[in-house]
Amino acid sequence: FDQLAEIVDAVGDRIDVMMDGGVQRGTHVLKALALGAKAVGLGRYYLFPLAAAGRPGVERALEQMRVEIERAMKLMGCRRVAELQRRHLRFR
Numbered sequence: 001f002d003q004l005a006e007i008v009d010a011v012g013d014r015i016d017v018m019m020d021g022g023v024q025r026g027t028h029v030l031k032a033l034a035l036g037a038k039a040v041g042l043g044r045y046y047l048f049p050l051a052a053a054g055r056p057g058v059e060r061a062l063e064q065m066r067v068e069i070e071r072a073m074k075l076m077g078c079r080r081v082a083e084l085q086r087r088h089l090r091f092r
Contacts, residue, residue: 008036026068
């Protein structure tokens with residue numbers, strides 16, 4: 001996340017920036033999108049649920065991700081992903 005905004009600013013509209021790796025929560029997805037990423041890969045996010053419980057484990061994990069994204073978007077005051085902007089984030 002530390003470099004994502006800088007990368008997005010540097011490449012502008014010439015290429016689409018995608019983030020993959022380190023995504024463990026729905027809020028991580030929203031942060032990446034708000035910083036300008038066009039897509040977010042979940043990478044290994046589903047592997048532990050798959051190993052522990054098979055398909056039902058993956059379905060449960062993805063449902064939890066969906067719920068967290070929806071809840072966080074409501075708290076941010078956004079109804080659609082397209083509304084996400086850097087101004088919705090707080091930096092420490």
